[in-house]
Amino acid sequence: VIPLLEPELSGNEARYLLECVRSGLVSWIGPFVDRFEEAVARASGAAAAAATQSGTAALQAGLCALGVRPGDLVALPSYTFIASANAVALCGAEPWLFDVEPGSFWLDAEALALGLDRETRRDGQSCVHRASGRRVAALIPVCAFGAPPDLDPILEVARVRGISVLLDAAPALGARLGGRPLGGICELAVFSFNGNKTVTSGSGGAVVGSDPEAIARVRHLTRAARAGAGYAHDARALHTRMSNLQAAVGCAQLERLDLYLARKRAIRSRYAEGLAGLPGARIIEDPAHGTGSAWVSALLLDGPERVEELSAELGVEGIEARSFWQPIHLQPPYRSAPRCGTLEHAERVAPRVIALPSSVSLAEDEQDRVIEAVWKRLS
Numbered sequence: 116v117i118p119l120l121e122p123e124l125s126g127n128e129a130r131y132l133l134e135c136v137r138s139g140l141v142s143w144i145g146p147f148v149d150r151f152e153e154a155v156a157r158a159s160g161a162a163a164a165a166a167t168q169s170g171t172a173a174l175q176a177g178l179c180a181l182g183v184r185p186g187d188l189v190a191l192p193s194y195t196f197i198a199s200a201n202a203v204a205l206c207g208a209e210p211w212l213f214d215v216e217p218g219s220f221w222l223d224a225e226a227l228a229l230g231l232d233r234e235t236r237r238d239g240q241s242c243v244h245r246a247s248g249r250r251v252a253a254l255i256p257v258c259a260f261g262a263p264p265d266l267d268p269i270l271e272v273a274r275v276r277g278i279s280v281l282l283d284a285a286p287a288l289g290a291r292l293g294g295r296p297l298g299g300i301c302e303l304a305v306f307s308f309n310g311n312k313t314v315t316s317g318s319g320g321a322v323v324g325s326d327p328e329a330i331a332r333v334r335h336l337t338r339a340a341r342a343g344a345g346y347a348h349d350a351r352a353l354h355t356r357m358s359n360l361q362a363a364v365g366c367a368q369l370e371r372l373d374l375y376l377a378r379k380r381a382i383r384s385r386y387a388e389g390l391a392g393l394p395g396a397r398i399i400e401d402p403a404h405g406t407g408s409a410w411v412s413a414l415l416l417d418g419p420e421r422v423e424e425l426s427a428e429l430g431v432e433g434i435e436a437r438s439f440w441q442p443i444h445l446q447p448p449y450r451s452a453p454r455c456g457t458l459e460h461a462e463r464v465a466p467r468v469i470a471l472p473s474s475v476s477l478a479e480d481e482q483d484r485v486i487e488a489v490w491k492r493l494s
Protein backbone atom coordinates (compact mmCIF):
# COMPACT_ATOMS: atom_id res chain seq x y z
CA VAL A 116 0.00 0.00 0.00
CA ILE A 117 1.19 3.52 -0.77
CA PRO A 118 0.47 5.30 2.53
CA LEU A 119 -0.92 8.82 2.87
CA LEU A 120 1.75 10.10 5.25
CA GLU A 121 4.36 7.92 6.89
CA PRO A 122 7.52 8.94 8.74
CA GLU A 123 11.03 8.41 7.38
CA LEU A 124 13.32 7.26 10.21
CA SER A 125 16.59 6.28 8.56
CA GLY A 126 18.82 8.96 10.13
CA ASN A 127 20.10 9.24 13.68
CA GLU A 128 16.77 8.32 15.33
CA ALA A 129 17.81 4.87 16.61
CA ARG A 130 21.25 6.09 17.73
CA TYR A 131 19.83 9.01 19.74
CA LEU A 132 17.15 6.79 21.29
CA LEU A 133 19.84 4.37 22.42
CA GLU A 134 21.71 7.30 24.00
CA CYS A 135 18.58 8.10 26.02
CA VAL A 136 18.22 4.52 27.21
CA ARG A 137 21.91 4.18 28.07
CA SER A 138 21.94 7.47 29.98
CA GLY A 139 18.69 6.68 31.78
CA LEU A 140 17.34 10.09 30.74
CA VAL A 141 14.00 9.10 29.24
CA SER A 142 11.68 11.64 30.87
CA TRP A 143 11.50 15.42 30.38
CA ILE A 144 14.95 16.15 31.79
CA GLY A 145 17.66 15.50 29.23
CA PRO A 146 19.90 17.08 26.62
CA PHE A 147 17.71 16.25 23.63
CA VAL A 148 14.79 18.35 24.92
CA ASP A 149 17.00 21.45 25.10
CA ARG A 150 18.58 20.69 21.73
CA PHE A 151 15.18 20.13 20.16
CA GLU A 152 13.87 23.45 21.47
CA GLU A 153 16.89 25.31 20.11
CA ALA A 154 16.57 23.61 16.72
CA VAL A 155 12.81 24.34 16.44
CA ALA A 156 13.36 28.00 17.38
CA ARG A 157 16.11 28.26 14.75
CA ALA A 158 14.05 26.52 12.05
CA SER A 159 11.07 28.80 12.64
CA GLY A 160 12.93 32.10 13.08
CA ALA A 161 11.75 32.43 16.70
CA ALA A 162 13.68 33.59 19.76
CA ALA A 163 12.68 30.56 21.83
CA ALA A 164 10.62 27.37 21.86
CA ALA A 165 8.92 25.19 24.50
CA ALA A 166 8.51 21.53 23.57
CA THR A 167 5.37 19.58 24.48
CA GLN A 168 3.94 16.08 24.11
CA SER A 169 1.59 17.02 21.26
CA GLY A 170 0.50 19.91 19.10
CA THR A 171 -2.79 19.98 21.00
CA ALA A 172 -0.92 20.34 24.30
CA ALA A 173 1.17 23.13 22.76
CA LEU A 174 -1.99 24.97 21.66
CA GLN A 175 -3.55 24.59 25.10
CA ALA A 176 -0.44 25.75 26.99
CA GLY A 177 0.07 28.62 24.51
CA LEU A 178 -3.50 29.84 24.96
CA CYS A 179 -3.20 29.66 28.76
CA ALA A 180 0.08 31.57 28.60
CA LEU A 181 -1.65 34.29 26.57
CA GLY A 182 -4.16 34.63 29.39
CA VAL A 183 -7.15 32.75 27.95
CA ARG A 184 -9.44 31.97 30.89
CA PRO A 185 -12.61 29.95 31.50
CA GLY A 186 -15.60 31.74 29.99
CA ASP A 187 -13.60 33.55 27.27
CA LEU A 188 -14.25 33.28 23.56
CA VAL A 189 -11.42 32.38 21.17
CA ALA A 190 -11.97 33.11 17.47
CA LEU A 191 -10.79 30.62 14.84
CA PRO A 192 -11.71 29.43 11.34
CA SER A 193 -14.17 26.54 11.14
CA TYR A 194 -11.93 24.92 8.53
CA THR A 195 -9.24 23.35 10.72
CA PHE A 196 -8.29 20.13 12.46
CA ILE A 197 -10.48 19.63 15.53
CA ALA A 198 -7.49 20.00 17.88
CA SER A 199 -7.56 23.80 17.39
CA ALA A 200 -11.05 23.89 18.91
CA ASN A 201 -10.30 21.21 21.52
CA ALA A 202 -7.37 23.25 22.87
CA VAL A 203 -9.71 26.21 23.38
CA ALA A 204 -12.22 23.98 25.20
CA LEU A 205 -9.40 22.55 27.37
CA CYS A 206 -8.79 26.10 28.64
CA GLY A 207 -12.45 26.31 29.67
CA ALA A 208 -13.05 28.82 26.86
CA GLU A 209 -15.39 28.49 23.89
CA PRO A 210 -14.41 28.46 20.20
CA TRP A 211 -16.07 31.22 18.14
CA LEU A 212 -16.08 30.01 14.54
CA PHE A 213 -15.41 32.19 11.47
CA ASP A 214 -15.45 31.50 7.75
CA VAL A 215 -12.64 31.06 5.23
CA GLU A 216 -12.19 33.13 2.07
CA PRO A 217 -14.54 32.06 -0.75
CA GLY A 218 -13.17 29.03 -2.60
CA SER A 219 -10.19 28.87 -0.25
CA PHE A 220 -9.08 27.24 3.02
CA TRP A 221 -7.69 30.21 4.94
CA LEU A 222 -9.34 32.57 7.44
CA ASP A 223 -11.06 35.51 5.74
CA ALA A 224 -9.62 38.70 7.29
CA GLU A 225 -12.42 40.85 5.87
CA ALA A 226 -15.19 38.62 7.24
CA LEU A 227 -13.32 38.53 10.55
CA ALA A 228 -13.18 42.35 10.74
CA LEU A 229 -16.84 42.75 9.73
CA GLY A 230 -17.98 40.09 12.20
CA LEU A 231 -16.02 41.61 15.06
CA ASP A 232 -17.35 45.09 14.22
CA ARG A 233 -20.90 43.80 14.19
CA GLU A 234 -20.78 41.53 17.22
CA THR A 235 -18.25 42.98 19.65
CA ARG A 236 -17.51 46.20 21.49
CA ARG A 237 -14.38 47.58 23.13
CA ASP A 238 -14.35 47.58 26.93
CA GLY A 239 -11.12 49.14 28.21
CA GLN A 240 -8.30 46.93 26.95
CA SER A 241 -10.68 44.07 26.10
CA CYS A 242 -12.85 43.08 23.15
CA VAL A 243 -16.25 41.91 24.39
CA HIS A 244 -18.91 39.90 22.56
CA ARG A 245 -22.03 42.06 22.76
CA ALA A 246 -24.70 39.39 23.03
CA SER A 247 -22.99 37.15 25.61
CA GLY A 248 -20.76 39.65 27.43
CA ARG A 249 -17.84 37.25 27.02
CA ARG A 250 -14.32 38.49 26.41
CA VAL A 251 -12.77 37.65 23.03
CA ALA A 252 -9.38 36.76 24.46
CA ALA A 253 -7.52 35.33 21.48
CA LEU A 254 -7.57 34.52 17.80
CA ILE A 255 -6.12 31.37 16.19
CA PRO A 256 -5.36 31.66 12.45
CA VAL A 257 -4.64 28.21 10.99
CA CYS A 258 -2.08 27.01 8.41
CA ALA A 259 -4.23 24.70 6.24
CA PHE A 260 -2.22 22.23 4.11
CA GLY A 261 0.93 23.65 5.73
CA ALA A 262 0.46 27.15 4.26
CA PRO A 263 -0.15 30.31 6.31
CA PRO A 264 -3.19 32.55 5.92
CA ASP A 265 -2.62 36.18 4.91
CA LEU A 266 -1.49 37.19 8.40
CA ASP A 267 -0.78 40.91 8.07
CA PRO A 268 -4.43 42.04 7.74
CA ILE A 269 -5.48 39.46 10.35
CA LEU A 270 -2.90 40.77 12.82
CA GLU A 271 -4.07 44.32 12.24
CA VAL A 272 -7.71 43.34 12.90
CA ALA A 273 -6.61 41.74 16.17
CA ARG A 274 -4.21 44.49 17.22
CA VAL A 275 -6.71 47.34 17.04
CA ARG A 276 -9.18 45.32 19.13
CA GLY A 277 -6.72 44.13 21.78
CA ILE A 278 -6.97 40.44 20.83
CA SER A 279 -3.93 38.16 21.26
CA VAL A 280 -2.94 35.99 18.29
CA LEU A 281 -1.65 32.42 18.42
CA LEU A 282 -0.86 30.89 15.03
CA ASP A 283 -1.81 27.22 14.62
CA ALA A 284 1.09 26.28 12.36
CA ALA A 285 0.84 22.59 13.33
CA PRO A 286 1.75 21.24 9.87
CA ALA A 287 3.74 24.27 8.70
CA LEU A 288 7.32 24.04 9.95
CA GLY A 289 9.42 25.49 7.11
CA ALA A 290 6.59 27.61 5.66
CA ARG A 291 7.07 31.31 4.98
CA LEU A 292 4.96 34.42 4.66
CA GLY A 293 6.42 36.91 2.21
CA GLY A 294 9.87 35.41 2.88
CA ARG A 295 9.48 35.51 6.69
CA PRO A 296 9.56 32.28 8.71
CA LEU A 297 6.44 31.83 10.86
CA GLY A 298 7.99 31.82 14.35
CA GLY A 299 8.19 35.54 15.01
CA ILE A 300 5.11 36.93 13.28
CA CYS A 301 2.37 36.35 15.85
CA GLU A 302 2.70 36.53 19.65
CA LEU A 303 2.97 32.73 19.68
CA ALA A 304 2.95 29.97 17.06
CA VAL A 305 2.49 26.24 17.50
CA PHE A 306 3.91 23.27 15.59
CA SER A 307 2.97 19.59 15.77
CA PHE A 308 5.48 16.75 15.51
CA ASN A 309 2.91 13.99 15.28
CA GLY A 310 3.85 10.91 13.23
CA ASN A 311 2.10 12.24 10.12
CA LYS A 312 3.94 15.58 10.06
CA THR A 313 6.94 16.51 7.87
CA VAL A 314 9.19 16.21 10.93
CA THR A 315 8.07 13.93 13.76
CA SER A 316 9.02 13.14 17.34
CA GLY A 317 6.53 10.25 17.42
CA SER A 318 4.05 12.53 19.11
CA GLY A 319 5.00 16.06 20.04
CA GLY A 320 4.54 19.78 19.70
CA ALA A 321 6.18 23.12 20.35
CA VAL A 322 5.19 26.68 21.15
CA VAL A 323 7.51 29.30 19.67
CA GLY A 324 7.66 33.08 19.85
CA SER A 325 9.80 36.17 19.85
CA ASP A 326 9.35 36.89 23.58
CA PRO A 327 11.49 34.49 25.66
CA GLU A 328 9.44 35.36 28.78
CA ALA A 329 6.21 34.18 27.13
CA ILE A 330 7.94 30.93 26.17
CA ALA A 331 9.26 30.54 29.73
CA ARG A 332 5.64 30.88 30.93
CA VAL A 333 4.57 28.11 28.53
CA ARG A 334 7.41 25.88 29.74
CA HIS A 335 6.39 26.51 33.35
CA LEU A 336 2.77 25.54 32.61
CA THR A 337 3.83 22.31 30.87
CA ARG A 338 5.61 21.21 34.06
CA ALA A 339 2.28 21.29 35.91
CA ALA A 340 3.12 24.88 36.95
CA ARG A 341 5.52 23.60 39.56
CA ALA A 342 7.00 26.52 41.50
CA GLY A 343 10.42 25.64 42.89
CA ALA A 344 11.82 22.25 43.82
CA GLY A 345 9.05 21.09 46.18
CA TYR A 346 5.45 20.16 45.51
CA ALA A 347 4.23 23.73 45.26
CA HIS A 348 2.25 24.71 42.15
CA ASP A 349 1.03 28.16 41.22
CA ALA A 350 -1.59 27.38 38.54
CA ARG A 351 -3.90 24.61 37.31
CA ALA A 352 -1.91 23.04 34.51
CA LEU A 353 -1.35 19.69 32.82
CA HIS A 354 2.07 18.08 32.72
CA THR A 355 2.67 18.01 28.98
CA ARG A 356 6.37 18.70 28.60
CA MET A 357 8.09 16.69 25.85
CA SER A 358 10.20 13.73 26.96
CA ASN A 359 13.88 13.23 26.14
CA LEU A 360 12.85 10.10 24.15
CA GLN A 361 10.50 12.09 21.92
CA ALA A 362 13.04 14.89 21.55
CA ALA A 363 15.76 12.40 20.55
CA VAL A 364 13.66 11.34 17.55
CA GLY A 365 12.75 14.96 16.87
CA CYS A 366 16.41 16.08 16.87
CA ALA A 367 17.36 13.39 14.36
CA GLN A 368 14.43 14.41 12.14
CA LEU A 369 15.25 18.13 12.30
CA GLU A 370 18.74 17.39 10.98
CA ARG A 371 17.01 16.58 7.69
CA LEU A 372 14.35 19.29 7.65
CA ASP A 373 15.68 20.97 4.50
CA LEU A 374 15.83 17.66 2.67
CA TYR A 375 12.30 16.75 3.75
CA LEU A 376 10.92 20.15 2.73
CA ALA A 377 12.56 19.83 -0.68
CA ARG A 378 10.99 16.36 -1.09
CA LYS A 379 7.54 17.60 -0.06
CA ARG A 380 7.73 20.48 -2.52
CA ALA A 381 8.94 18.19 -5.30
CA ILE A 382 5.98 15.87 -4.62
CA ARG A 383 3.56 18.82 -4.81
CA SER A 384 5.07 20.01 -8.14
CA ARG A 385 4.98 16.50 -9.64
CA TYR A 386 1.28 16.15 -8.74
CA ALA A 387 0.50 19.63 -10.12
CA GLU A 388 2.24 18.79 -13.41
CA GLY A 389 1.01 15.22 -13.68
CA LEU A 390 -2.61 16.13 -12.91
CA ALA A 391 -2.77 19.41 -14.88
CA GLY A 392 -5.83 19.43 -17.13
CA LEU A 393 -7.64 16.77 -15.10
CA PRO A 394 -11.39 17.25 -15.65
CA GLY A 395 -13.27 18.36 -12.54
CA ALA A 396 -10.33 18.53 -10.15
CA ARG A 397 -7.09 20.36 -9.44
CA ILE A 398 -4.20 20.18 -7.00
CA ILE A 399 -4.53 22.69 -4.15
CA GLU A 400 -1.67 25.15 -4.51
CA ASP A 401 -0.22 27.50 -1.90
CA PRO A 402 -2.11 30.80 -1.54
CA ALA A 403 -0.56 33.75 -3.38
CA HIS A 404 0.62 35.45 -0.17
CA GLY A 405 2.68 32.62 1.27
CA THR A 406 4.86 29.57 0.76
CA GLY A 407 3.65 26.48 2.52
CA SER A 408 5.53 23.49 3.83
CA ALA A 409 3.72 21.30 1.24
CA TRP A 410 2.98 18.96 4.17
CA VAL A 411 0.18 17.20 2.31
CA SER A 412 -0.80 17.40 -1.35
CA ALA A 413 -4.52 17.28 -2.04
CA LEU A 414 -7.01 17.47 -4.86
CA LEU A 415 -9.94 19.86 -4.85
CA LEU A 416 -12.83 18.32 -6.80
CA ASP A 417 -15.55 20.44 -8.45
CA GLY A 418 -18.18 18.72 -6.31
CA PRO A 419 -18.26 16.48 -3.21
CA GLU A 420 -20.07 13.54 -4.87
CA ARG A 421 -16.97 11.63 -6.01
CA VAL A 422 -14.74 12.02 -2.93
CA GLU A 423 -15.68 8.92 -0.94
CA GLU A 424 -15.99 6.81 -4.09
CA LEU A 425 -12.58 7.93 -5.40
CA SER A 426 -10.99 7.23 -2.03
CA ALA A 427 -12.46 3.69 -2.07
CA GLU A 428 -11.42 3.10 -5.70
CA LEU A 429 -7.84 4.21 -5.03
CA GLY A 430 -7.86 2.04 -1.90
CA VAL A 431 -8.59 -1.01 -4.04
CA GLU A 432 -5.47 -0.16 -6.06
CA GLY A 433 -3.34 0.00 -2.89
CA ILE A 434 -3.31 3.79 -2.69
CA GLU A 435 -4.29 5.51 0.54
CA ALA A 436 -6.17 8.71 -0.31
CA ARG A 437 -8.70 10.29 2.04
CA SER A 438 -11.22 13.03 2.55
CA PHE A 439 -9.83 15.71 4.81
CA TRP A 440 -10.78 18.15 7.63
CA GLN A 441 -14.51 18.68 8.11
CA PRO A 442 -15.74 22.07 9.39
CA ILE A 443 -15.72 22.29 13.17
CA HIS A 444 -19.28 23.66 13.34
CA LEU A 445 -20.64 20.48 11.68
CA GLN A 446 -19.01 18.14 14.23
CA PRO A 447 -21.07 16.94 17.22
CA PRO A 448 -18.84 18.40 19.97
CA TYR A 449 -19.09 21.90 18.46
CA ARG A 450 -22.50 22.04 16.77
CA SER A 451 -23.71 24.54 19.32
CA ALA A 452 -20.49 26.60 19.40
CA PRO A 453 -21.08 30.27 18.54
CA ARG A 454 -20.42 31.12 14.92
CA CYS A 455 -20.03 34.29 12.92
CA GLY A 456 -22.10 34.25 9.74
CA THR A 457 -23.20 31.17 7.82
CA LEU A 458 -19.73 29.58 7.39
CA GLU A 459 -20.91 28.66 3.91
CA HIS A 460 -17.49 28.81 2.30
CA ALA A 461 -15.97 26.31 4.75
CA GLU A 462 -19.01 24.08 4.25
CA ARG A 463 -18.73 24.26 0.49
CA VAL A 464 -15.03 23.57 0.16
CA ALA A 465 -14.35 20.96 2.88
CA PRO A 466 -16.22 17.97 1.39
CA ARG A 467 -14.50 18.41 -1.98
CA VAL A 468 -10.96 17.69 -0.76
CA ILE A 469 -9.11 14.41 -1.15
CA ALA A 470 -5.59 14.11 0.27
CA LEU A 471 -3.06 12.11 -1.78
CA PRO A 472 0.01 10.11 -0.67
CA SER A 473 2.61 12.71 0.35
CA SER A 474 5.26 10.96 2.48
CA VAL A 475 8.84 12.20 2.09
CA SER A 476 9.75 8.60 1.22
CA LEU A 477 7.24 8.42 -1.66
CA ALA A 478 9.19 7.13 -4.68
CA GLU A 479 8.68 8.71 -8.10
CA ASP A 480 7.34 5.50 -9.61
CA GLU A 481 4.86 5.21 -6.72
CA GLN A 482 3.72 8.77 -7.30
CA ASP A 483 3.33 8.07 -11.00
CA ARG A 484 1.08 5.14 -10.05
CA VAL A 485 -1.08 7.51 -8.01
CA ILE A 486 -1.24 10.05 -10.85
CA GLU A 487 -2.18 7.36 -13.36
CA ALA A 488 -4.87 5.93 -11.09
CA VAL A 489 -6.42 9.36 -10.50
CA TRP A 490 -6.50 10.06 -14.27
CA LYS A 491 -8.12 6.68 -14.89
CA ARG A 492 -10.86 7.31 -12.32
CA LEU A 493 -11.61 10.97 -13.09
CA SER A 494 -11.42 11.19 -16.89
Ligand SMILES: Cc1ncc(COP(=O)(O)O)c(C=O)c1O
Nearest residue numbers: 169170171196198199285307309
Ligand atom coordinates in the same frame (compact mmCIF):
# COMPACT_ATOMS: atom_id res chain seq x y z
C1 LIG B 1 -4.06 22.39 12.23
C2 LIG B 1 -3.70 21.42 13.32
N1 LIG B 1 -3.79 21.82 14.59
C3 LIG B 1 -3.46 21.01 15.61
C4 LIG B 1 -3.02 19.72 15.41
C5 LIG B 1 -2.77 18.85 16.59
O1 LIG B 1 -1.51 18.32 16.69
P1 LIG B 1 -1.29 16.95 17.48
O2 LIG B 1 -1.92 15.86 16.70
O3 LIG B 1 0.20 16.86 17.57
O4 LIG B 1 -1.92 17.12 18.84
C6 LIG B 1 -2.91 19.25 14.10
C7 LIG B 1 -2.46 17.86 13.86
O5 LIG B 1 -2.69 17.26 12.87
C8 LIG B 1 -3.26 20.12 13.02
O6 LIG B 1 -3.19 19.71 11.74
